[in-house]
Amino acid sequence: MTGHAWLLLLTLAVAIGVLVLLINSRLRFHPFVALMAVSVGVALVAGLSTEEIAESLEKGAGGILGDVGITLAFGAMLGRLLANSGATERIARVIVDRAGTRSLPWYMAGAAFVIGIPMFFEIGLIVLLPLIFSVARRLQESGQVKGSPYVFLAAPTIAALCTLHGMVPPHPGPLIGVEGLHADLGTTILVGLVCAVPTIVLSGPVYGRWIAPRLAVHPDRELVAQFTGTTAETDSRAEKDSGTETDPGTGSGSGAGAGAARAGAGTADAGTGTAGGGSRAGGVPLGWALAAVLVPVVLMLLRTVAELALSEGSPLRHVLTFTGEPVVAMFAGFLFALFALGYRSGQPPEKVRESLTDSIKSVAGILLIIAGGGAFNQVLEDTGIGKAIESAATGAHLNLLLLGWLIALVLSFSTGSATVGIVAATGILGPMVGHGGGVESSLLVVAIGAGSIGLNYVNHAGFWLVKESFGMTLGQATKSHTAIQTLVSVCGLLMALLLSVFV
Template sequence: MTTHTWGLLAILVLSIVALIALINSRLRLHPFLALTLVSLAAAVAAGEPAEKIAESLETGAGSILGDVGVTLAFGAMLGRLLSDSGATDRIARLIVDRAGPRSLPWYMAGAAFVIGIPMFFEVGLIVLLPLIFSVAQRLRDDHGVKGSPYVALATPAIAALCTLHGMVPPHPGPLIGVSGLHANLGLTIGVGLVCAIPTVILAGPVYGRWIAPRLDVRPDRTLVAQFTGERAADAGTPADTTEPARPRRGVPTGWAVAAVLVPVVLMLLNTVADLVPALPEGLRHTLALTGSPVVAMFFGLLFALFVVALPSGVGGEAIRGSLGESLRSVAGILLIIAGGGAFNQVLEDSGIGKAVESAASGAHLNVLVLGWLLALLLSFSTGSATVGIVAATGVLAPMAATQSSLTTSLLVVAIGAGSVGLNYVNHAGFWLVKESFGMTLGQATKSHTVIQTLVSVCGLLMTLLLSLLA
């Protein structure tokens, strides 16, 4: 490699160190501001023409928001509608109520897996807390579950939710990877699900069976009463809403499941259309339109609104308040995504991305391992899985352009798997789990941190296994 290439690599390393320092220093700079500042400094240091730096920042931020931002907003609204209408509760109880004591953790993993398709980790866990607490109370004196029933049920729920959140579109992390690496969306969903199923099994019910007898976890009684009482669902409604969160009429189970799966099915149909050349041209164009992420998520939102939420008895005013609240909750994520897009564009326009490609090619590093490791270290260091994904995607985008379609999709999954590992005290999800279940710091580490790290490692191993087919 040339001296110039080494210089660009040094700028990248210093940029990442600066990003970590700005987010974790006493300043506690917001990741969006830190990403913007680092992007600007990297562009100047790499010698990008001054008149093009602002264009790089604007193009990168605008491009990623156009690809992912609107889809993320629709996804947040969809998840809130499903929660407020009782659709997710219906799915969860349908799965869990038919299980015996020994099989309950497996059924809980199944419920969390389905619910985790459209919902963020934190939202999905809050939705599942009433179910986890109420079922755990039934199991407290049952000898079929050894150790803490709360840990036995929470472990598979955490494993399923974080696996879907990190590795499978239409979650924002994988969508960022699909957009930045130009991966095939349907193929990424397919391989993501293939990687997710054994990952959830190992990190969920299997690990839960081992760790539950070793942790004496007892959530606060007041919190348990709040989540298992008649108005437990009120925890997810806006404070100014006077209507009860629990719907006046039950949601039919079939419609509840359909509302969760509509966006994913539309995206997968688009991929199937690409693989079947005999399809009529008009049908192919229609599936291409409805299978694009933003349109698929929008149709899923409309389906949930008119087929599930309104017929269930949730009032229009309550729906509008819930949708507005759901958008406020993802505003920070949107800004981080924009900052990550700007950083990625600077890496490309300044030539740093090409330098990384040259160095990795010369070192013969496995691109899946490299993507996983970058996302893991950045997520652990900054406390943000999104930062880990956007930065790793930007660094590896030039390398992905030379890979096969399957490898590129597997790279998206590997990066997402890396982003959920080593989830510790600088992650919001860690504290949500710790406080919700009344855990000590050590108990939260042995449960939540280890679960997500198992998900991360298993996800990487599955991508490496599937890469043998590429």
């Protein structure tokens, strides 16, 4: 470790501290502004030129918006169509009627598990948000859950999505590990699933049941109205009836970043009783409602199957690969919902378009914050902080599974990218594994993937997506999202270590 490497590590620690201070101090910086300011400061301290700083900011912000931004926009419009047509309410009603309150988190974990097989974390959460909000609102009205019903349902969803994303192929991170460590793909999928199930149970429904009564989390009323097809006034009355109303000036949605979702939220039309002025079709068939939700999921799942089962030259594989791209799949799902739910509802096309425009406004603030996180990530990568951490880790003498987990954990935390953590850990440990191919290599893939999930904090796009979507303060997001993903990380490692005893 050189003096410059230690300076980079110290810079990272100070940068995260300053970021938290700017957001939570009396200055109450908007998270996007705070992220950009800290990014520039880190780059200057690390010695990047002014040209390099500008390039890092543009590349980081543009890259994350290209990956997530368009998909998020389609997801917001799809959610509005589902809400205005009554589709999410219909699905929520079926789930609540068929599942008891105690079993609802298990149903949400199961739904997220299926959706999480082909989808990235952020995309899966976007798809499930309307369902979470609709079911949580019904629970809030019934008063059957102590604390926040949104955390009660979000915890198992977050746990299942991040576990699949980090530990189980065919997600890109685990696939990188499979290739770099010469592990068998089938064995790794099997081992990953064995480790994933108990991990999701402990980190999702179990932890969610414990933390929900301790967090007064209630998303922005306009955002809830958009996803549930109600008005903000109706949601406010529901909070009063359940005794969980929060003060708009000091409640969970009042953090410096939480206002982003509220600032651009589409207005609700009190006269029609729906978000964005749509008319709810309470009798929408359940089949149409489910189809509208599952179209993007099925397309992404078919892509996964095609990449595993079909040869590279197969025309069918090319078609399914294209239609299964996240942005294409979400676009297809939106178009299906537009014609099957939007126009069929009898609304004038002008009203449908106006409603969709409002839905984009409601996520504009979230998009800015995600862009700021992407810029911060890119600066951390370009300054060489990741390499400094690699240098420190290679001198450690630890169990191979623990070492791989630790390298991926620290690098993912420092760079804001789980993929960076997996790639670096795989590159460092690859020579130690040799040709691999056994169960040990598959367990190492799982351990590295588990490490990449932990300590998901302010420089991760997923952290800000969860925080702003649910109107959390920074502390609430840390106790829920960061804690859940860190629990997943630790449980995944423990499961890998436990299985290693028997192989």
